[in-house]
Amino acid sequence: MNERTMKAAYADLLTAIVDALDVPLPSLAETDEHAYHQLLEHRAGYVRSVLRANLSHSRDPWLAATQIRELSAEYPITYTPFEHAITSGSDR
Template identity: 45%
Template sequence: MSKRDPLPADVADLLTAVVEALDLPIPSIETADERKHYRLLENRTMHARIALQSLLRHRAHPDLADDAAYIRRCTAEHPVTYTPYKSDRMEAEG
């Protein structure tokens, strides 16, 4: 088995920003919450795609920290505004 190189810190930071942007709580079963969840996921996905596409287009001069900051800024500008799903089982355990 070949030895793996560790992920560079700036790459790990960018990937963390993408995961945090896309890791949304499941919405309640209310139709309005499902719509809000879908729109939010769509919006955050768009911003992550823009940042990653920019990196691929400008490979000679990547600025991973700036792209991670962009994703985090867009994520903060579009917070979760719907009611997350809560099951009876989760409440009993929690």
């Protein structure tokens, strides 16, 4: 892999990591908060596992990025995201 290709591969890996861990905040319902924390725990755990395995074996950033994306799809967002209440200026 040349330097340009290597940089693109690691940029892709970093994007996959951010996408996996950057999930919307949950609504204020207790069940949504629980689901949010559980999702983050699952996703952080598999990101860590994929990176550890990648460092030990293939050292292929594109393979790791693909694995992270596939695992993210297996753990979709199932809770209601938080929504900011929009108030009009006349209500103040």
